[in-house]
Amino acid sequence: MSTRLTGKVILITGATSGMGRATAERLAAEGAKVVLAARGKEAGDTLAAAIRASGGEATFIPADVTVESETAELVRQAVSRYGRLDGAFNNVGAATAPGPVTDLDADAWHAELILNLSSVFYGLKHQIPALKASGGGAIVNNASISGVSGQPGMAAYSAAKHGVIGLTKSAALETAAAGIRINALVTGGVDTPLLRSGMGPTPEEALRAAGAMHPIGRIGRPEEIAAFTAFLLSDESPFITGAALAIDGGMTAA
Numbered sequence: 439m440s441t442r443l444t445g446k447v448i449l450i451t452g453a454t455s456g457m458g459r460a461t462a463e464r465l466a467a468e469g470a471k472v473v474l475a476a477r478g479k480e481a482g483d484t485l486a487a488a489i490r491a492s493g494g495e496a497t498f499i500p501a502d503v504t505v506e507s508e509t510a511e512l513v514r515q516a517v518s519r520y521g522r523l524d525g526a527f528n529n530v531g532a533a534t535a536p537g538p539v540t541d542l543d544a545d546a547w548h549a550e551l552i553l554n555l556s557s558v559f560y561g562l563k564h565q566i567p568a569l570k571a572s573g574g575g576a577i578v579n580n581a582s583i584s585g586v587s588g589q590p591g592m593a594a595y596s597a598a599k600h601g602v603i604g605l606t607k608s609a610a611l612e613t614a615a616a617g618i619r620i621n622a623l624v625t626g627g628v629d630t631p632l633l634r635s636g637m638g639p640t641p642e643e644a645l646r647a648a649g650a651m652h653p654i655g656r657i658g659r660p661e662e663i664a665a666f667t668a669f670l671l672s673d674e675s676p677f678i679t680g681a682a683l684a685i686d687g688g689m690t691a692a
Contacts, residue, residue: 580602606620620679654687
């Protein structure tokens with residue numbers, strides 16, 4: 439395993455499951471000191487202990503990143519613990535308000551935007567000053583193919599993910615001169631517990647059907663997202679910023 443992240447302090451939100459967990463494990467294996475953030479304390483403590491048992495460095499800080507004050511405190515604690523912040527993976531998100539636009543409840547609409555877009559805004563707002571104080575760094579925001587295309591019945595989610603990409607590009611332009619790179623992932627279907635939880639009583643059948651929608655013939659694995667994220671957070675991607683990068687099995691090319 440590469441040691442290209444040795445010494446870097448990297449914050450991961452939504453860290454205890456799926457893409458967040460896989461990324462935390464990958465970054466730690468590559469030498470990063472990882473700060474894990476999620477709402478579930480037991481799962482967070484268990485993951486941090488497992489990473490340490492494997493020889494990595496990890497700290498769990500419980501936080502609800504849909505609340506700005508908790509996000510600010512999360513960053514403050516990360517810097518207090520390790521003395522700096524070099525990167526972040528803003529990974530929190532889910533589709534929680536399905537249905538046609540005309541049927542969407544206003545409260546559900548706002549909740550979806552807070553979960554998927556405001557959480558990223560709060561992260562960037564407080565992570566960027568910490569990265570500046572460390573002399574630069576990199577941030578990756580997890581968007582979705584819904585951030586570059588519409589999906590019927592997913593208007594709130596798609597609007598939020600389009601917003602993540604626009605926010606990523608604007609923030610990248612604002613911070614490029616400070617040595618900070620900010621990019622967004624355009625992810626296709628990925629086999630995570632969250633995805634499986636919405637697939638009803640026959641998830642394996644649903645996974646095969648979802649895989650058939652991807653030109654590559656399958657959905658992604660969390661470890662594949664983690665490997666790409668590690669590259670973007672490393673010094674091996676110094677000329678990439680302000681980009682919405684597809685890791686989607688060819689879906690957006692189709």
